[in-house]
Amino acid sequence: MKKTIFILALAICLPFLLKAQKVELTPFGGYVFPGTMQGDYADIRFKDNAQYGGMLSIAVSRVMDVDFIYNRSDTKAQITYANIVNNISYLEVPVSINYMHIGFTKNFRVNPMVSPFVGFNLGTCLIYPKANYSDQWFFSMGINAGAKIYFSKRVGLRLQAQGLMPVQGTAFSMFVGTGGGGTSVSVYSTLFQFGFTGGLIFRLGKM
Numbered sequence: 365m366k367k368t369i370f371i372l373a374l375a376i377c378l379p380f381l382l383k384a385q386k387v388e389l390t391p392f393g394g395y396v397f398p399g400t401m402q403g404d405y406a407d408i409r410f411k412d413n414a415q416y417g418g419m420l421s422i423a424v425s426r427v428m429d430v431d432f433i434y435n436r437s438d439t440k441a442q443i444t445y446a447n448i449v450n451n452i453s454y455l456e457v458p459v460s461i462n463y464m465h466i467g468f469t470k471n472f473r474v475n476p477m478v479s480p481f482v483g484f485n486l487g488t489c490l491i492y493p494k495a496n497y498s499d500q501w502f503f504s505m506g507i508n509a510g511a512k513i514y515f516s517k518r519v520g521l522r523l524q525a526q527g528l529m530p531v532q533g534t535a536f537s538m539f540v541g542t543g544g545g546g547t548s549v550s551v552y553s554t555l556f557q558f559g560f561t562g563g564l565i566f567r568l569g570k571m
Contacts, residue, residue, distance in 0.1 A: 394414070397557070408442070415435060435462070457494070467485020482507075523562045
């Protein structure tokens, strides 16, 4: 299901990619702070660790990019749960957390060399235990903000803060009253991963 959503989003963005003349390729690395995910039977605390990945940004206008993002961190999950006799038990499992997102970046060009930006992206998150446990897929969302600093027409530096969130559930509601009616959709997650990344920008295409 999550893979289908990712492929569908790619298909929606395909017309923009075909028209693009400027492309930025950015391998990056950084740091992610610890975070906790609450479950029905256990709490999972993901330790802080390094993160790394890459981003392909395609300009669809002078100030708007479509982004394809892969972000990974290899860390340890500390699991706290109640066992069969209601004693608290602890377990530590090495895991990798993988985000595969498509999103948009809004650039605010101060001058040809400096461009602050904000962005929003969504896709899938794969939490993969490196032991005898099942992997888990989640729909996920992310936000970021930072600045691009260009040293030349072809090379620059991207610095950003980011937040990533696997979605654990959704809710839909409908209401009717004397003042009218309406519907609402909400999502929730107990894990929010905040971190920083930096990477070199390599610009391709026409300048």
